[in-house]
Amino acid sequence: MIMNDLADLAALMYRSGNRFHDSLCDGVEKTAKRVMLNAKKRLGHYQDGWKTLKDATVRAKLNKNQVAKKRAIKKGTFRATGTDADAPLVDEGHLRAAITINMDRYHIKAEIGSPLVYHATHEMGDEDRNIPERPHLRPALQEEVAQHLLQDLKDALSRGFR
Incomplete structure (x- = not known):
């Protein structure tokens, strides 16, 4: 009798672990999408300090x-x-279009960025070429994580265990 109860408990914990993991991934992905959209909206508009x-x-x-x-x-x-x-930072829209999300659900992480080399140059600046820093990804990340990550995780966990 106890063995069946323990096996049932183990199976329940295993299934819950998958739901917990998937829910965390969903919450992180939602915030990552917010960061991506926020960063894209910042392009073409002067930001503080630019x-x-x-x-x-x-x-x-x-x-x-x-x-x-x-x-x-x-x-x-x-x-x-x-x-x-x-x-600023908008000529033909390539920079904005190149901002994407790479979601790693196995490790519960999201990377928001661009494969374009000049994207990093604009984000961080380049003193040697006299290109000023025009951060848009970093402020978007800070803003969205501070405002939404915790709630996005809570919402996803709530949905995952209904």
């Missing part, structure tokens, strides 16, 4: 983006304004 683009950079960007170039011609300015009209 230096204004150089006029030469704005002119080069306008040569790549014909719609923005027409707006600049209409306004009569090809100069850096320090406003979203300069669209």
